[in-house]
Every structure is written in C-alpha cells, then in structure tokens.
Amino acid sequence: MAVTIRTIAEAAGVSRGTVDRVINNRGGVKPELERKIRRLIAELGYRPNRAGKVLAALKKPITIGCLLPGVGNPFFDGIIRGFRQAERELSDFGVSLEISLIKGFDVREHVDALRALARKNVSAICAATVDVPEVREAVNGIIRSGIPVATVNSDLSGTGRLFYVGCNYPESGRTAAGILNLIRRDEMELLIVTGSVHMQGHNQRIQAFTQELADRSVRFHVAKVIETGDDEEIAYRCALKALRDFPGVNGVYVTSGGVSGVCRAVCEKNLAGKLTVLCFDDIPSTRRLIRDGVISATICQEPSQQGYRSVKMLFEDIVNAHPPEKRLYYTDTVIKIRQNL
Amino acid sequence: MAVTIRTIAEAAGVSRGTVDRVINNRGGVKPELERKIRRLIAELGYRPNRAGKVLAALKKPITIGCLLPGVGNPFFDGIIRGFRQAERELSDFGVSLEISLIKGFDVREHVDALRALARKNVSAICAATVDVPEVREAVNGIIRSGIPVATVNSDLSGTGRLFYVGCNYPESGRTAAGILNLIRRDEMELLIVTGSVHMQGHNQRIQAFTQELADRSVRFHVAKVIETGDDEEIAYRCALKALRDFPGVNGVYVTSGGVSGVCRAVCEKNLAGKLTVLCFDDIPSTRRLIRDGVISATICQEPSQQGYRSVKMLFEDIVNAHPPEKRLYYTDTVIKIRQNL
C-alpha cells in the first residue's frame, strides 16, 4: 500500500491532523516537529492522493468562473464545448462552471464581467479577454484577492495569471506560409486581411507568415493589408475594393474573422479556385467554403482542447494547492483541408 | 448536496448495502424491493460518485495489461507515452500498467504474449495486435474468462473487444489525396509503397487515396505498388528499382513503414524536391526528411492520444462496471508539414 498521511503520522509519532497542518502550511506546528515531518514526507516519498482530497473537498462545492467574448462569434463554441466536457468529467468532484458570455471586446464590459465573476465567490477564473492596462489591473486585483486566474486563447502579459492555454500564434502563421509554399510555386501577390492591428496574435500571424515566406525564398510581395475589426461586411467591402485595385493578387491571407466576407468578394470577382485563400479556425461558414473549394486550407488551434485543459488544470490547482508546472500550454497547430475537416 | 447512495437508502427505507447490491447487480435482493430501489434511483437521478468508488476500490490495486509490437518500431513510442501519461494520472487511483513489448507481427508470439498478460491477473487488456483467426480466438477466450479487452491502433474484427481507439484509415488516405491535389496540378504517375497487402489499414489507405484522387478529377495512374513488410532495406531496393523502371514517376505514396528506405532511393536518384513524397506518422527519421524537404507532408494519427484514451477508458470501464458509449474512437487525422511538426 502506498504512503499515506497516516504512514507519516505514525512514523513521526504524531496525529494525522498535525501532518495535515504541515502539508497544507496551515501553521501552528512547532518548528522542529515540522522539520521532522517534512523530512519524513521527503524520505518516504509521500504524495497526496487525489481521490481522498476530492472526496473530502466534496463538502463544499467548487465553482469555476469562465469569461468569453463568445456572443455572436462561433469560434468560441469550441471552447465552450471543452468547458462543458471538463465540467461533466469533474461533476463527480463537486465542480460546476459559471460561464459568462459577452459580446465583443469593449474594455469596460470585460472589466465589469470579470469583477462580477469574482464577486460570485468562484474558486478560480478562466478568461479570454483583451490585453490592455485596465483589464490587466482588474485581473491583478482579483488575483490579489485570492482567486487564481488563468487565460485561455489570448494571454494577458505582465499579470500574475496562473497559466495560459491557447494558440501558438507565430507557429500558426509559419504553418500558413508552409502551406502556401507547398501549393504555389509562382510569384505571389498577397492580400492580407487582419482583425485588428492592436491584437498581438493577429500581428504575430502576419509577422511569422511573411518571415517564413522569406526564409523559404518564396517570391512574394504584399499588395495591401486590410483591417476589418472582424466584421464580415467591412471585410467584404474592403476585399472587393482591394481585388479591384490590385488585379494581380493571387493569394489572400486572413488572420482572424471576416473570412466569409472576404470569400464573398473573391467569388463575386470570379476568382474562386484561381486565387489561393488561407485562413484560421474552423467555423461552419469556413467549413462550407472549404468544401466548395474557395478556401484551400484553414489552420486551427483545437479550441475545445483549450477550454477542456484550462478548466481541468484550474481544478488541479484548486485541489493540489500548488502551482502548475508550466505557465504556457500551446495547443497543436492543426491543418484542415476538405478531406480531414 | 447531490443524490448519494445514502439518499436512496433512506428514501427506500433500507440499508446502503442493499442499495449497493442492486446498483452492482450483485443479486440477493427481493424482486419487489429491487424494483422499488431502481425506481427511486431513476426518479431521484442518482449517479454514482467516482471519487467515492475509486477511494473504496483503492484497497485492491488495479493492473491494466498492454500489448504492443513496439520493439524496434519508433511509431509505438508515442502510444507508450500516452500509456504512461494515463498511468501517471491514474496512479492515485491505484492503477498501474503492465506493458508487454514484442517485436514484429508473428502470430504465435502475439497469442503467447496475450495469454501471458491474462495470466498475470490484470483487470483489463489493451492491445495492438494482428487481425487473424488465431489472435481473435485467443482474445475471445480472454474476454470469456472475464477480462475486458480493448484494441488500440489496429482493430480486431468480429471479437467481443470492448472498443477500438485508433486511426481512421480511410480518412487518412483521403487526406493524403487532398494534399497531393493541393500541391500538384500536373498529371501524376504514382509509386505506391505499402507495408503489407494483408493489413487492412494499409489497404484502406490505398483504396481511399486513389478513390479520392479520382473523385477530385486528378489525372493520375499508378505505375507500381511495392510491398515492403515495413522493412527499410527492402523498401530502399524496391523503390530504387521502381524509380529506374518508371522514370516518369513524380509522386510516391508510402502507407506505412519503409519511409526512410524509400527516401534514400529518391535522394540517390536526385529526385528529392522534384518528386512529391507523402507518408504517414511522425517518427524521428520522417521528421528529418521533412525538414530536409524530401517529404512534403506526413499524415499522423495522434498515437499518444491513442494510448492515453484507451487506458483511461478501460479504467472507467473497470470502475463503472458498465460498457462505454461507443465502440469506435477515431483520433484526428493530423497533417504535419515542416512548419507545424
């Protein structure tokens, strides 16, 4: 039988309660006794048993708060599915989620939603939010109040967040370049369509993409970079104009939303299939466009894994009461084409 | 607080032991009482708590036996990693693995190894083995003796195996065709290199590949199909001969092992980069060849997920004592190129 808290207690000649106090740093143990117990823990190789912990913790249920700007954005459905999957698996351990969905990236709304979650006395928070000073401050405040916060899908720089689970944006950009390099051997005139020049992930995707094209000695130049704010209508109009202004464009690279708007413009100009379209993520409209041969490939980031792993790891953090091994968890960069969609 | 076995017992006016007997079909309960208890279970929505089950089951440790033909075959390293990961996560629940690695696909050896595992009184078996009558019989015998068996990576048809976790071979073949269709627009003369014409998975990969090429109206014809028995040396010699005999070959499709042998031949004939090579799985030698630009893409099957999920699900089966929802679990078909390797 494994080494339990009882083994330690007997070896030290004390009660299990005392050992528990040492293990969980609850204080109130004579220093020399504490040292003795710690030594025994190390020597005997004691590892707390999760089943026991969980069973004991069942008395007070755990709620994990989740924040996503998912309203009207089907990309986040995958993350939500992952959340729910984790919730189901952890329901036996008394875990339930409080998912707060908001629309868009308004800073005030994000801050308010985060604070609202914190007030519902959740045990931890998992959020996909915007990396701006106001949000960072709010998050740091919440962390100081004792609620651990993890980021999912988009990170918060310079905060005390527990860990980040999400896309490796540079790698995803490089991969797009790699696919383009496989598909086309001619000189490329590229139209780049991005969500926001203020989103770090989008910029990294552009930067890594062009860098990799250069590294692979692809002859290319960028005709234009369009910013859409992830709005389909804007994407459509701007793409249409750009395709008119630059008739030589033979490749379109879409770093985030606006995919179907761009493709509408491509189809209207009768360029579907001629021009190579690459984009990110797997949402219903993108799937259709891949099936129809308008988009060659989409590069995905396993959103449901992101949701699943972040909640699972937050739970581990809550019951283990010790920080996770890593602070960055990247999901795989997944290439999807018609056949493996 | 959730509905527990105690809730049911009190509601039925019986002891927890009696409820336990009903839940686990241990018999020895008066029929009408049993009906009453079952009704209450349904009405109150009782769901057994895994933490409690696991804790109680901790008294007698669980061993899961695993069989892989992994000796000298680096592909199986990924599955082993998945096994170990699951073992680590389940160690708190008293689970340990007994992994038996054998070399190659000799039927006698496989049968012997399976029987040896069964004799070590494991609680369940997870095996990647060969789909031939002798093995199927052995497996069915083991299942009849009360040990559940799951298949991983390659399935056993017409046996009582609990479930299969592994590759969707037809999809992986179609995906290879899809990539070829993206890369090349010219007429293709293809060399197909396969492991064994007796392996169902390999055949499915060929069949789905050529079918998908036809469906996509790719102009192609197959110059030759080579069988290598997954031997690098044979692969090398046969590929060299085929490339000599069919100088028009501009594409090579390798369904299983023999990848580096084939690529050696390709390089010797100075065809690296000119000819499109597609293969499966991600092993060190394949990685190098992708980095060096000899192979365009490899289609992978998440081997570590296969190992991880099969063990996790066997454990669930053991503690839940009720069969899993599905009998087929396919891992994703993952396209790897230089940039997302």
Place this chain on the structure above:
DNA sequence: TTGAAAGCGCTACCAT
C-alpha cells in the same frame, strides 16, 4: 501546539 473524531461516497464483509 496537538490530538481525536467525524464525515465525504462507496464497497466489502460479517452478522442476522
């Protein structure tokens, strides 16, 4: 500062 005991949900075993 420390010990003792109850209890989380479930199973196993002995007694009736």
Place this chain on the structure above:
DNA sequence: ATGGTAGCGCTTTCAA
C-alpha cells in the same frame, strides 16, 4: 434476504 460496520485518504472542527 438484509442490516450494520469498518475502512479507503484526506480535511475540518472541536477539545485538550
């Protein structure tokens, strides 16, 4: 056929 009880590993609370 059924009940009662101990115990799995851990936390928590009360008492000393």
